[in-house]
Amino acid sequence: GDSVTQMEGPVTLSEEAFLTINCTYTATGYPSLFWYVQYPGEGLQLLLKATKADDKGSNKGFEATYRKETTSFHLEKGSVQVSDSAVYFCALSRYNFNKFYFGSGTKLNVKP
Amino acid sequence: GAGVSQSPRYKVAKRGQDVALRCDPISGHVSLFWYQQALGQGPEFLTYFQNEAQLDKSGLPSDRFFAERPEGSVSTLKIQRTQQEDSAVYLCASSLAGLAVKETQYFGPGTRLLVL
Numbered sequence: 001g002d003s004v005t006q007m008e009g010p011v012t013l014s015e016e017a018f019l020t021i022n023c024t025y026t027a028t029g030y031p032s033l034f035w036y037v038q039y040p041g042e043g044l045q046l047l048l049k050a051t052k053a054d055d056k057g058s059n060k061g062f063e064a065t066y067r068k069e070t071t072s073f074h075l076e077k078g079s080v081q082v083s084d085s086a087v088y089f090c091a092l093s094r095y096n097f098n099k100f101y102f103g104s105g106t107k108l109n110v111k112p
Numbered sequence: 113g114a115g116v117s118q119s120p121r122y123k124v125a126k127r128g129q130d131v132a133l134r135c136d137p138i139s140g141h142v143s144l145f146w147y148q149q150a151l152g153q154g155p156e157f158l159t160y161f162q163n164e165a166q167l168d169k170s171g172l173p174s175d176r177f178f179a180e181r182p183e184g185s186v187s188t189l190k191i192q193r194t195q196q197e198d199s200a201v202y203l204c205a206s207s208l209a210g211l212a213v214k215e216t217q218y219f220g221p222g223t224r225l226l227v228l
Contacts, residue, residue: 091154
């Protein structure tokens with residue numbers, strides 16, 4: 001069945017460090033891939049998405065590239081800020097299936 | 113503008129009690145989703161509505177779980193005879209229309225259910 005695996009946290013970085021959060025997926029067909037973020041005390045928010053292979057999603061300095069050959073969608077940011085501290089969820093959904101599969105989340109702590 | 117709201121935000125129930133969780137989606141949003149998020153895990157799909165029609169309930173874990181959206185707006189997730197394993201955060205999300213892969217889902221803050 002469809003599933004998403006992401007690296008366990010917490011990830012602790014200093015401000016301005018480079019961030020990578022790994023995400024790999026298993027799915028039938030050609031899923032769309034998403035990163036959601038949950039800031040402390042808030043609901044999940046869509047961060048970025050990619051709907052086909054080799055697409056790059058980007059938002060707020062975060063990027064992720066849909067790699068079909070490695071079934072991956074790793075999240076990256078060149079220089080993290082304290083305000084990026086949150087839990088990040090990788091997710092997939094298949095076209096015509098109104099159902100999302102989420103990873104277990106990766107908590108990011110950024111220290112000043 | 114108003115986002116997705118859920119009530120109550122916290123619910124403590126004794127084992128065996130029935131509970132009802134409410135979701136108010138963004139006005140005009142056609143699609144509505146319920147998810148269950150256990151501690152330290154990602155959300156897991158429970159059910160999906162398009163307007164008042166429940167098109168997918170494959171994620172409901174047992175027949176103790178029941179969801180409805182009778183007028184195509186507010187939705188209620190009901191859990192009968194609660195068990196300790198039902199303790200989780202229940203998330204509601206809505207989207208404007210159509211396919212989830214095309215439309216952004218907007219999540220509510222969740223209802224944290226604790227069954228003692």
